Amino acid sequence: MFHNRIRTYRTAALSSGNYVLYWMQQSQRTNYNHALEYAIQVANKSQLPLLLLFVFDINFPEANQRHFAFMIEGLKELEKSLKSQGIRIIFKQGDMMSEVVKLAKDASILISDYGYLRIQRVWRDKVASLINIPFYCFESDIVVPVEITSNKQEYMARTIRPKIEKELEDYLLPFHSTEYEGTYLEKYDSINPDNILELVDDSVKPVTSFHGGYSRAVNKLNNFIQQKLNNYHLHNKDLVDSNYSELSPYLHFGQISVIEIVHKIKTSSAPLEAKVAFLEQIIIRRELAVNFCYYNQNYDNFDYINPKWAADSLDFHTLDKREYLYDLDILELAQTHDPAWNAAQLQMVNTGYMHNYLRMYWGKKIIEWSISPRHAYYNMIYLNNKYELDGRDPNAFTGIAWCLGNHDTAWKERDIFGKVRYMNYQGLKRKFDIKSYEDKWLNPNDTTISFGLRQL
Ligand SMILES: Cc1cc2nc3c(=O)[nH]c(=O)nc-3n(C[C@H](O)[C@H](O)[C@H](O)COP(=O)(O)OP(=O)(O)OC[C@H]3O[C@@H](n4cnc5c(N)ncnc54)[C@H](O)[C@@H]3O)c2cc1C
Secondary structure, eight states: OOTTTEEEEEOOOOOOOSEEEEEOSSOOOSTTOHHHHHHHHHHHHHTOOEEEEEEEOTTOTTOOHHHHHHHHHHHHHHHHHHHHTTOEEEEEESOHHHHHHHHHTTEEEEEEEOOOSHHHHHHHHHHHHHOOSOEEEEOOSSSSOHHHHOSSOOSSHHHHHHHHHHHHHHHSOOOOOOOOOSOOOTTSOOOOGGGGGGGSOOSSOOOSSOOOSHHHHHHHHHHIIIIIGGGTTSOOOOSSSOSOOOOHHHHHTTSSOHHHHHHHHHTSOSOHHHHHHHHIIIIIIHHHHHHHHHHOTTTTOGGGSSOHHHHHHHHHTTTSOOSOOOOHHHHHTTOSSOHHHHHHHHHHHHHSOOOHHHHHHHHHHHHHTSSSHHHHHHHHHHHHHHHOTTOSSHHHHHHHHHHTTTTSOOOOOBTTTBTSOOOOHHHHHHHSOHHHHHHHHHSOOOTTOOOOGGGO
């Protein structure tokens, strides 16, 4: 089951510690968690208690109250679930590496999960250099481990698809959980996660539209399968009640496993075309994003995100005349001339989630209305990561890079965009009932929408 998911950071004989330590970071769940499963097996075998550690880094880049509130909801549910299995999790706040290293001193082995952002790599490498016990991490948040799929940065979905498909069967095996046999480690101090909220950037408030946690993720998934999946592959004109799963925030925080989702999708009674369309997004597109951030450590730097044809083409058109020019404030306040764009921006600001198709339109328009593609890029990153619950994810950096041409092909040359794909309002109108979407977000009468522009 751990087949190629294991990443060895330090090999050594199991040392004589007081517990097996699982430093939970990326995979914030008990179900389908390879790192947790491995930790339980080692604890049972070595007859040591298992201790889980979660460290709040209140300075995590671009994270604010909205993100923390969602994550904390998930962690509180997780704590209960672990407790029911006799497993202790303790919460700490402070410098990630020092907190992990402190607890690792009394551990016999350190086990962790695996995220693909730069900061997560730095943490793992640093921790590995500061401890002298075995240290293993598990790639539990994607279907096929990133290096198994490919040993290089892939050009586009077309090039990565066959590589993933070739491996899929081996990595979609049923997940067997082992029962923990050890004792509940009462004696270690923990902080109350609720107290973290007042310490973090409060410029963006929590939302009422999404609540974190595994059980909520499963509810979303079940509703999606029952009510929306059948039509996922069909074009749905309704942007207000769309066919999307809204699972991205839960995937971002590792509150549900992609493998669990894929198993449930595959065994559902939905038409094959619908399943294929959904699996294309949640496996191929999502793992293309992971591939991008893994092999391109400059995934968030304008100068390194684009293939040469797109970078040159945009550069050539930098001085083209723009009909509209908007700076960050106007964008953030949703005060452009374009009602669909403003509505999309407001959906994101108010709910922490933007409709899938609108994300593309939103990004393309920012390019059209900015003094340069570089300005557009950094404004997109800023807004996306500030307001989206699923922001700061490999998908975020890759989706934004896509707007500038990455993972895409060259189109007919035009102003501002050069050969990079362009989108317009007429296209939106043809495809969707854009008016209802605009009405919903420009004139909301829904009192559950608690956070509006007033508080910017
Ligand atoms: C400008 C821009 C910004 C984006 N920012 C983010 C972001 O911050 N976080 C984020 O998770 N995604 C981002 N995306 C990708 C995509 O739009 C979202 O993953 C998707 O809209 C999430 O909604 P959903 O879960 O309802 O999607 P569904 O359609 O239900 O898809 C299910 C899952 O498949 C994956 N998926 C779907 N579309 C894509 C895609 N195009 N690329 C990669 N994976 C995909 C996601 O994990 C998603 O949760 C962005 C795309 C663009 C163009």
